Amino acid sequence: MAGKLISEMGLPTSIANIFAARNILTAKDALLLNEFELMELLDVDLDAVKSSIAQISASVCPPYQTALQLMQERVDKEYLGGHFPTTLKGLDKALFGGIPFGALTELVGPAGIGKTQFCLKLSLLAALPTSCGGLNGHVIYVDTESKFSSRRLIEIGESCYPQIFHVKGMAKEYFSLQVGLWFCNQQHFLNSPRGCSKLSSLYCRTNDHERHVKAPRRDALGWHVSFLKSLAELSRVPIVVTNQVRALSTNHALSYSFQADRKSELARNRDISESHLIPALGMHWAHAVNVRLVLEAHSGQRFIKLAKSPISPPLSFPFIITSAGISLLNDDGMEVSGTEINSILNEGGVIVSAGEE
The missing domain is CATH 1.10.150 (DNA polymerase; domain 1)
Known part of the structure; x- marks a missing residue:
């Protein structure tokens, strides 16, 4: 100007x-x-x-706006500041409506815990018509591990919305228009900033990494996480990403003087020490996401934990995976506090910290 x-x-x-x-x-x-x-x-x-x-x-000079005017504008245009219901009532209530628009939401947990099931259900809900509780939107599903299953997506749809999926040809016709897939390997995604320009629609599931991620690869993610966060904020769309977990050595995990007692305990118990896990993409990525949902397993049960949110308390919900996808066993949720908030538990009672890298 x-x-x-x-x-x-x-x-x-x-x-x-x-x-x-x-x-x-x-x-x-x-x-x-x-x-x-x-x-x-x-x-x-x-x-x-x-x-x-x-x-x-x-x-x-552009005309100024007060904070009150900006808030009123957001209220007047509810879709700009809304939430996308996951149909998991307890989780939606804790998130004040569901996955937030204009934010980056992360699912983190070990392989096989249910992250893909959660993403498939979200893709289904986003593409469904509003009359069925969906967004009637378009989905871009970025798959770097070839885990996307259209058959599983339809199975979830048939269980939850038979009125749509039991009509011959309806599901194929509808979702061929609403859900876009981008298959690529991890290295191609990391080395292709231009590819991120394709993420201009509703959802992104990206970089479900292997357990051991080297520092250069994590550094390469800096541009991508910045792009995804900007895309969410500017386009006012919800973006969901997934993150694996990896082992962390005792010396690296407990490097501060005040952790000496815990370090001695881990040294004595090799099983705990060797199983110390953290999110694979590191702290730079962790600070970039707005909402973190941890999927974990302990005491013979799977849990989804709201570990990070600017507006919600930390809560944990037991869940199961059925033909209809993820279903909560308890909508009330259990409060978590202290080190439990950032810990990741895996079957076998292993306590792993997400905040000590």
Whole structure:
């Protein structure tokens, strides 16, 4: 805006001609000078200078908005600040409506815990018509591990929405238009920033990494996580990503002096030490996500834990996986506190910390 021409700002012709004659052509040229310098250069009175500067400033400065006006605008346009219900009532209540729009939501947990099942259910719900509780939206599902199963997606649909999926040809016709797939391997995704421009729709499931992720690969994710977060915020769409877990050595995990007692305990118990797990993509990624859902297993039961949210308390919900996808066993949720919030539990009673890397 600083380069906008003064001749295009609607000043009186006589004043605009004087600016042009003195080689003051843009808003920047005029606003870098004080009123007295302009009076001297233009040879006009102070009132004329003040009037001209006010008009130039109004032309190049965007109108301001107060925080109250921004909040009211968000309320008036509910879809810009809404939530996408997951149909898991307890989780939706804890998230004040579901997966938030304009934010990056992460699913983290060990392989086979149910992350793919959760993503398939979300893809299904996003593409369903609003009359069935969906968003009637479009989905981009980025699969770097070839785990997407259209057969499983239809199985979930048939169990949850028979009125749509039991009509011959309806599911195939509908979802061929609504769900877009992008299959690529991890290395191609990491080395292809241009590929991220394809993520301009509703969901993204990306980078469900193997257990051992090297530092250079994590560093390569910096551009991608920034892009995804900007895409969510600017387009006001919910984006969901997944994250694996990996083992962390005792020396790396407990490197502070106040952790000496815990370090000695792990050294004595090799089973716990060798099973110490953290999210695979590291702390840079962890700080970038807005909401973190941890899927874990302990005491013979699977749990989905709301570990990070700007508005919600940490809660844990037991769940099972059925033909209809993920289903909660308890909508009330169990409160978690202290180290339990950032821990990841795996079958066998192993406590793993997500916040000590």
